[in-house]
Amino acid sequence: MDNHLDNFFSALSDPTRRAVIERLAQGPAAVTELFAPHDIALPSFLKHINKLEAAGLVRTIKTGRTRMVHIEAAPLELAEGWLKQQRRIWEGRTDRLAALAEALERRSGA
């Protein structure tokens, strides 16, 4: 699990790879279509796809001469879940501090 989050977050730390994820959120796409908007060499682009696939964020399926890339939703939800959990702990603490401040204020006003 910890290892997985390492790979998810590492894979998402690059703008080309995030652009691929943003495109794939709208639906599967062929590698050639994904590559088109990027101003880098194809081998470099393929390394990004490989990194995303190794992290489990996408899967690729070869049909004839076309390699289709699909998003894997579960790992993205896991990464989002970790961040959400930290925020909830943080916000819970902030709420308690606010309640405490309010209680102190009421007491000093009484």
Next chain:
Amino acid sequence: MDNHLDNFFSALSDPTRRAVIERLAQGPAAVTELFAPHDIALPSFLKHINKLEAAGLVRTIKTGRTRMVHIEAAPLELAEGWLKQQRRIWEGRTDRLAALAEALERRSGA
């Protein structure tokens, strides 16, 4: 913004740094307290704190001989927001596909 997400996700791709964030979500802590549970050398640990601070995920404040570390909530919310946005696009698409499948099923049943 893109650059920021690079740094946020890169900083979160390490288990020691995520453990620090998990601890700090509960409230600020001194570097010595954060370091205690980790079985690594102090200089290595300080590099992790520096990486988190350079990414903007924490700030450190020196008070006398103690360096206190505070979480910065906004960047974590930005990273969570990016993931949530992708999920919403993805789920919107899945919902439309489900509605389409249902409509086709109704038509073939009629």
